[in-house]
Amino acid sequence: MKIGKVVGRIVSTRKHEQLVGSKFLICQMLEGQGQEMKIVAVDTVGAGIGEKVLISMGSSARLSCMKADAPVDAAIVGIVDEENDLSLYQ
Numbered sequence: 059m060k061i062g063k064v065v066g067r068i069v070s071t072r073k074h075e076q077l078v079g080s081k082f083l084i085c086q087m088l089e090g091q092g093q094e095m096k097i098v099a100v101d102t103v104g105a106g107i108g109e110k111v112l113i114s115m116g117s118s119a120r121l122s123c124m125k126a127d128a129p130v131d132a133a134i135v136g137i138v139d140e141e142n143d144l145s146l147y148q
Contacts, residue, residue: 060113061088061138064105068098076128083134085113099132112136 062085070082081101087094088110097113102122105111111134114122119133 059135060115061141062086062097062099062111062113063088064107064109064111064134065096066107074129077130083107085111085132085134097132099134100130101134103134103137105134105137110138110141112138 064083065086066084068082068084070077073080077100082098083101083105085097085099087097099111099113100119103111113119113132114135115132119135120126120128120130122133122135
């Protein structure tokens with residue numbers, strides 16, 4: 059999984075039939091995880107703009123959408139409430 063921040067949303071009136079009803083969010087990857095990259099992820103947890111989220115990618119993202127044959131490469135599977143950087147204690 060990766061950590062990202064939701065920075066926007068995508069509205070698509072025409073899409074693959076397996077994606078009908080899905081919400082698409084634009085996520086900025088956070089430091090050390092390809093931070094220059096933005097991705098579009100299917101929201102499975104009701105995330106909103108400005109929230110830090112956990113992003114599953116690849117085949118596990120597709121499975122998290124409960125649609126094994128949907129064309130999904132990234133899915134938001136959690137909202138980060140708190141994070142602890144253990145490197146601060148070393």
